[in-house]
Amino acid sequence: MALLDATSADKNIVDRRKLPRNKDLSKLMRGARDRLMERSGINHFERELLFMHTRALIVNAATIPLLIVMIAVIGVFAGLGKSIVLWAGFTIGLYGVLGLLARRLAKRGIGNEYIRQWQMIYLGGHFMTSIGWAYFAYLDCPACGAGLFPVIKAVVIILAMAITAVVASAMRAAVLAAFTLPVITYTLLASNHMDTPLMAVMVAMLFAGLAFFYLVATRLNRSVAVTLALQAEKDALIAELETANAMSDEGRRRAEEANLAKSRFLASMSHELRTPLNAILGFSEVMAKEVLGPIQNGTYREYASDIHASGEHLLNLINEILDLSRIEAGRYTIKEEPLLLAEIANECIHMMNLKARNKDITLIPQFETGMLLLNADERSIRQILLNLMANAVKFTPPNGKIYVKVGWTVGGGQYISVRDNGPGIPPEEIPIVLSAFGQGSIAIKNAEQGTGLGLPIVQALVHIHDGEFHLFSKLREGTEALATFPRSRVIQATPASPKKPVQQKAA
Template sequence: MASLDAISADKNIVDRRKLPRNKDLSAVMRGARDQLMERAGGNHLERELLFMHTRALIVNTATFPLLIVMIAGVGVFSGFGGSIIVWALVTMGLYMLLGLLARRLAKRGIANRHVHKWQMIFLGGHFMTSIGWAYFAVLDCAPCGISYYPVVKAVVIILAMAITAIVTSALRAAILAAFTLPVVAYTLLAAKQLGSPLSAIMVVMLFAGLIFFYLVALRLNQSVAITLALQAEKDALIAELETANAMSDEGRRRAEEANLAKSRFLASMSHELRTPLNAILGFSEVMAKEVLGPIENGTYREYASDIHASGEHLLNLINEILDLSRIEAGRYTINEEPLLLADIANECIHMMKLKARNKDITIVPQFEKGMLRIKADERSIRQIVLNLMANAIKFTPTGGRVHIKVGWTAGGGQYLTIRDNGPGIPPEEIPVVLSTFGQGSIAIKNAEQGTGLGLPIVQALVNLHDGQFHLFSKLREGTEALATFPRSRVIADEARHRGHPQRKAA
């Protein structure tokens, strides 16, 4: 559709003029994305994982002491004596030191550059707790008389491994730091008991458990890292949207200010320009017609006529600009009344006959019979027909023909079409000539006078009447302008009493 093409052309023109602003917007959004993604990776991700590890230690402060108390209680009940109590006190003290370290880091905070340092400090803290579990691994209880005591120790150590793997998954090497030494200590103790297959099996289970729970911690760590990366990406997208929204709001504000300034300018200039122009037109007409007496010099008379013609041209230009501005601003009001398209077309043909005769152009009217009245603004419809006829006569060569048709559309509406046999318009230039102040290459080449406002005004006025405007043209074959008005514009009272044929627009 030509109207859609025209709108697209206008948008393209605006976009080309605002490329620097679009580049700025892209640069800002790209900078926000890069900055946030840089934060999401590298030291920032490691720092987030370290803080998650710190929070996990603080939340689970009572988990390990409770486990140690339970183990010590069972040991005392089994006959361990004071050795199990000493182990419990030493190990709980080590875990308390690790918890105090976590609380200190949570209060103090940490910069990205100190992340690696604090990771090593925490790994050192977990290694200290490994001393307590190594002590547990070498404990012996001959008085207990429990034959499967090595199995109990191995199960307890594996249970502690499982809890540590879950709690400290944000620092994946923590489980290795906390349980490598106990497993080695258990292995060395089992090596002294040669020939004990049960101890050998427990050693294998401990090493397998250490590797398994390290892999579990590694998987959990990777899942947390992916979650943090996705969160950072979401934050980046939110930042981009906020940036784009802020720039859009700023652009809308500037556009509203510019539109307000344009409205004020036009309101002021319409009065400031028309007042002196009316005086120029009046005095020049008086001089050209020699109302106050004859002018001896004929050149002066010609000058007066030229002044009057130029003034009328300038006044028409101002009126066109103001009409288009009012339409774009939604302030153009139409006074609907019943009228016949054919009658308006006949009046316009009569007005344009002299101009057509000067170029030896024949105007060929072709109106369908039985046309009904439509609800429309007479001034607007007359301006549509006059603008289209003026364009057709302007570009039709001497001796050519201009066809004007009025008829029914297939949908029950009415159409008006004006066709000439002029040079035509290249298809790619149709959106240009339908845009504001747009002129085709043929008009520019032939130095045809015009403002480039006629067709945009026609298109806008047709749209105000809920219609559609199309422009069809081929080079060296001519141009056809088609304005269609919907069925809803046809007056229903007449339509019920009079039948009418339906024809598709030419």
């Protein structure tokens, strides 16, 4: 079974994989919403509700007085005379006192220790207005008819209840404070006429209206409390988010400073590290090859060879660290020039052939025809290919195959693909092997020598060329390393459409 066929490779080249949803974040947000909904009906915001009640009284200060004026005008034309005018002036004065209390509180503010005191003051103010409505319930209009005027009074009181329930919803007890006395007064006056069904109905309507509008005020009060709870929770979440962002920014700034200091240190130590290593490599090679004369003790010759091999390994490690440090510090410069990816890939295959044959591994080139020049840095492209091929040779078992592909992406760019049939990489370890000094469990288990810098360097070099690097792997099937370069880097000598990739040869 082939590892990855050509069509799937091209699909991976063109398609952009969606980022996985963060399940932990989704769970956290659902929990936050549930927690907010559980706050319904809980009133921990007396101070805010008190100020909302104050603002409502100030904004709607003229609502009920206008109703009173309209009733007074109608009453004068109906024949009530001075009594309705006196009631209107008296009741408007009571509402004026309540409005002055609200303005005073809005002007001076209030501390938490005076919340209960001001709630009682407001309830006292609403009780004062109840005296005016009780006065209205006491009025009589002989000219209006014995059965009509009580009905009008009951309707007016119910209308005033409705307005008060909406305006004073932040303090639900205001409805009871303002209209319990008028309802009782109306009931006492109507007790002499309870033998008529109409009066009994009016009294029942007043009590039902008082209970209903108190319930309405309660519902509105709870809705306001829930809104305040949601707002408070949102403000707390925003504050926590801002704090976390500030801490994150500070941590990122310190990490960037530390990383820059590290990169500068390694870059400045390039000469100091390489100079003694070159001397060690030179002298150990002279000793191992017995250039200045034979060494009688064979053990010494083996030691000299070990010193030379270890020195080369250390020099390669230093070079990789310095390359990665220069890239991270933004000091890695590239020399862009027109080049053919297939030619560089072919040269790299010849360079790796000896190492591959020693493990009985076959390198199979698959280059598309008609490739155009790519504007890139030759040394970087060569380093990308050699690192990817060296990794493939390292992990591919004997008698394995490595496919080196160069071709077009559907978007008009070009790509390099190195695919092996080695042991593969577990999906959860792909981010590890792409990080600096990261090694997978298979590499550790097999004791493969390496620094864990090859793939991070490849990824960084591809990003410098505005490209993308992806690693696809399946356990016991193999791994494919894919580097794509954008269409903007292709030198369009003549208009060309992307060609279909060469089909994979049968193994």
